[in-house]
Amino acid sequence: MRKTTGIVVAAVLIIALVGGIYYATMLVPQSTTVTVTLPTPTSVTTKTTGPPPTTLVIDVATDPMGFDPVTCGNDVDFMHFQNIFDTLVWYNKSDTTTFQPRLAERWDVSSDGKTWTFYLRKNVKFSNGDPFDSYAVWYSFYRVSKMDGPASYMIYGWMPPPFDSARFNKTVEIVDKYTIRFNLEKPYGPFLATLSTTVASIINPRLVEEHGGIVAGEPNTWMTEHGGEVTTGPFVVKEWVHGDHVTLVRNPMYWGEKPKLEQVIIYFKGEALSRVLDIKKGAAHAVQLTGRAINDVLDSPGVVVMRAGHSFNIEYLYFDVTKFPYNITEVRRAIAHAINYDAVMNSAFAGYAQPFVGPNPKGMLGHDESMRPYQYDPELSKQLLAKAGFPGGKGLPTLKFVYPTGRPSTVLSAQQIQADLTSIGLDVELVGLTDVTWVNLCYAIPHSDPRYPSFSMARWMPDFADPDNYAYSYLYPGLQQNLAQYNNTRVTKLLEEAKNIVDKSQREKLYFEINKIVYDEVPYIWLAQYEGIFVMRDNVHGYYYNPMLTLFDFREIWLS
Structure with a gap:
């Protein structure tokens, strides 16, 4: 889940997905003769000839938090x-179990799984012309660890807090200008997956140092x-008009194949x-919709709704088992059977x-x-309440x-659950909170605080595709993400063993x-x-579905 203070815990952005922005691998039908160019979100130019459009327009529900991977991390940020x-x-x-090179050309790992050496691409530059090298990699991870921001937990599996400069330098080692080595204290099964997270984005050291530098425990407002x-990526931010839109433009210094989108x-x-309305009339190429709103665009001319399979986005209930x-x-x-x-x-x-x-999704x-999920059995629920000494919920x-x-x-889920629990004799009061308030109460205050919810719905979407981001987060004692305050000695031992094993079957x-x-x-x-569902216009091509990809990979998208 993208979580912690400011990181909306599984408050997922969905491009027509009920709980995540995930897309299909199927190709869009190419028989259409209509293409749409979109200079504004409310006007449409229909064309049947001429060059294809190069501006992709997307409608989402919320603003981003900002552009610092260490402190920002809602779903729009991830996109x-x-x-x-x-x-x-x-x-x-589309594969969440294997990895391809990006800024590293290749890598190798020692037989004990503890030493990872990455050989970096040469002649890569940031969009302002500054060179990319192993120092930029070292600096980026140094910053993540020292700042210990809301997203820093994504590398806790191999670089846990508190920050210690000597330990960090031992772990992240510059071998030469284009070689970086990670010397882990123990093998860590999802190590490569954590290097694919947004917090592992490589940033420009000179830019940060010129605008506030690194301050332990403090955000950098300029970077936000x-x-x-x-950046070194395929696009850069041209403008952010708060409350209205963000415009990304193609990075002229990008090291890879030039994107077709401008x-x-x-x-x-x-x-x-x-x-x-925007997706129906062609004022947007893709839109964020949830639940029943998806049905409002079914069978609309020029609109494609694709069901892509499982996402990794989930909703669940937690009990504070100490209360x-x-x-x-x-x-x-x-309650489970009711x-x-x-x-x-x-x-x-x-x-x-x-x-x-x-705890791990399908x-x-x-x-x-x-x-199998808990069986709906109200009579069993009543028996369990009586066994606990609360017949009919009395007491x-x-x-x-x-x-x-x-x-x-x-x-709607909360209302249904309230009705179900009332039917077995429980008195349930619904307490609806804005997402921001809910996140702050669940993730920004100690679990011992009397304001901390003891019984709540929660949402989670993945930071990396591994159970260490699910089972470990929910179940390991002392973690803020362990909303239930669950503590089972055997489970804790198994969690510690599992994350330090590389062999998947074990x-x-x-x-x-x-x-x-x-x-x-x-x-x-x-x-x-949640199911991965994709709502878009039928002139969008080049997309693929990966539960870890928030929206499109803009490197691949093209419009007809």
Whole structure:
């Protein structure tokens, strides 16, 4: 999940995906004779001849937080970062288990899995002409570690806090101008995956030093506003008009194949109806829609809605297992069996999500397909409550059920769950919070704070495609992301073992054991795994689907 202070925890951006921006691998039908050029989001020029358009227009629901990969990280930010910055490696197109070179031409790893050496591309320049070299890589990771910003946790698996300069220099070593080496203390299974995260974006050292430098624990406000203007990626930020749009333009210094697009304009439109109208009339090439709004564009001329398969975006419930009555296992089980999951899927997600058993989503290492979601069984729930000493819910306080209100799906889910729990005798009070307020209460204050929600819905989307970003985050004691404050000695031991094993089959066995323990103890109820759905105009081509890709890979997109 993209999370922590300011990083909206799984508050996902969706290009017509109910909970993430993920796209199909199928090609768009090319029989259309209509192309659309879009100088503004509300005007359309229809053409049947002439050169293809080179400006891609997208409507999304929210503004970005900014352009500093260490401190900014909502879904719009991820979309920008993946197209303006470069990392050493990136996922191999649609495959989330293998990697291809980006700023590194190649790499090798020692037999013990602890020493990784990357050989960098030569003659790469930042968009302002400054050279890229191993110092830029060293500086970028040094900055991530020393700042310890909201996104720095993505490299905690191999560079945990607190920051120590000597330890960092031992871990990240400049071998020569175009060779960088990572000397890990232990093998780390998802190491390459963490190098593909947005926080691993390589930034320009001179630019940072000229505008505030690195201050431990403090954001760099200049980078937040201007960090996307000088990069090594295929696009750079031309302008950010707060509350309205961001314009990306092609980087003339880009080392790779020149993108076919010259610019991308991303408009921020909070009302779903505005986005629906724009995609229907061709004022946008792709739009962010969720749930039932997707149905509003089905069968619209020139609009393609594609169902791409599983995303890694999930919604779930958590119980603070240290607080009464959620410290009682039978109460948690009773709630788990009281929820009508089919009704939630249909009413809240309009059929664009499905139940799953976590902590790892379907399609990811560590997900056990043999496990089935909790069965909807109100009578069993009543029996469990009686067994716990609360027949018909008597003796239990009013349960305050907190949920973020940013998307209709969470509101509808909360209402369905309230009705289901009421039917077994529980008194449930719904507490809806804005996404920002919810994030601050869950991730910016200690779990011991009385304001911390004890029973809440939550959302998660991946930072990297590995269970260390899921199971470890949810279940390891002391982590802020462990919203349930879950602490099981056996599970903790298995988590520590699993992340330091490179062999995938060995890791999976450990995660399967974790899954069963957690399923039985119910610190979380895994509610829904979103489907990847793509809404776009039929003249958009070159896209591919990867659950880790937020929106398009603009390197590949072209318009007819």
